[in-house]
Amino acid sequence: MPNAVRIAPSILSADFARLGEEVRSVDEAGADWIHVDVMDGHFVPNISFGPAVMKSVRATTTKPFDVHLMIAPVDPYIDAFADAGADCIIVHAEAGPHVHRSVQRVKSRGLRAGVALNPGTPAKMLDYLIDTVDLVLVMTVNPGFGGQRFIESQLKKIAAVRKMIDATGRAIDLEVDGGIDAETAPRAVAAGADALVAGTAVFGRRPDYAAAIRELRGA
Numbered sequence: 115m116p117n118a119v120r121i122a123p124s125i126l127s128a129d130f131a132r133l134g135e136e137v138r139s140v141d142e143a144g145a146d147w148i149h150v151d152v153m154d155g156h157f158v159p160n161i162s163f164g165p166a167v168m169k170s171v172r173a174t175t176t177k178p179f180d181v182h183l184m185i186a187p188v189d190p191y192i193d194a195f196a197d198a199g200a201d202c203i204i205v206h207a208e209a210g211p212h213v214h215r216s217v218q219r220v221k222s223r224g225l226r227a228g229v230a231l232n233p234g235t236p237a238k239m240l241d242y243l244i245d246t247v248d249l250v251l252v253m254t255v256n257p258g259f260g261g262q263r264f265i266e267s268q269l270k271k272i273a274a275v276r277k278m279i280d281a282t283g284r285a286i287d288l289e290v291d292g293g294i295d296a297e298t299a300p301r302a303v304a305a306g307a308d309a310l311v312a313g314t315a316v317f318g319r320r321p322d323y324a325a326a327i328r329e330l331r332g333a
């Protein structure tokens with residue numbers, strides 16, 4: 115299905131005491147990708163987990179790991195997450211010091227590279243990056259926590275990024291992250307998103323993850 119929307123449950127909202135089982139459950143429930151939120155307590159005001167934890171759950175599924183690094187500076191950690199089994203590594207345009215170099219470093223490991231834009235960062239930031247990336251992640255909350263409210267102004271940015279992607283003629287994924295549920299998902303997709311991260315909307319529906327994923331897809 116070429117135009118199907120990908121659903122990427124964020125394990126930030128999983129039960130960390132049963133992380134492996136949680137990953138297996140969302141895999142069986144129909145997740146397309148597993149979204150891994152890495153927070154450093156510096157770039158964002160929260161700390162989640164590092165590459166060792168990710169590596170230990172990597173073995174529980176064959177689904178691609180979509181690794182969202184909220185780390186500044188990020189370059190010293192790219193190899194560790196590549197070694198831990200990332201399929202796509204997303205770096206923040208704001209994390210610095212040289213985002214283009216960070217993207218090159220991800221690509222040099224043979225992985226898909228993504229760039230994330232915070233809500234206050236304009237789409238224009240992508241002008242000299244879009245030709246090198248495989249994915250753009252538009253943040254629809256300020257990064258650092260799950261369970262926040264979708265920021266409406268980002269719909270305009272999703273539409274602007276969709277135009278930029280289409281103009282390249284390349285297959286670049288447009289993923290949206292933050293406050294995605296059955297109400298916001300269709301609006302993000304209508305604006306141009308083709309991949310949706312969902313933490314609370316999936317893991318908050320414990321134990322029926324399949325229903326949660328079906329609902330997001332159907333929406």
Ligand SMILES: O=C(CO)[C@H](O)[C@H](O)COP(=O)(O)O
Pocket residue numbers: 124126127149151182255256257258259260261262291292293294311312313314315
């Ligand atoms: O990157 C993130 C936060 O920085 C998370 O991926 C995001 O918040 C998902 O959680 P929710 O769906 O509950 O908003």
Ligand SMILES: [Co+2]
Pocket residue numbers: 124149150151182291311
């Ligand atoms: Co995320």
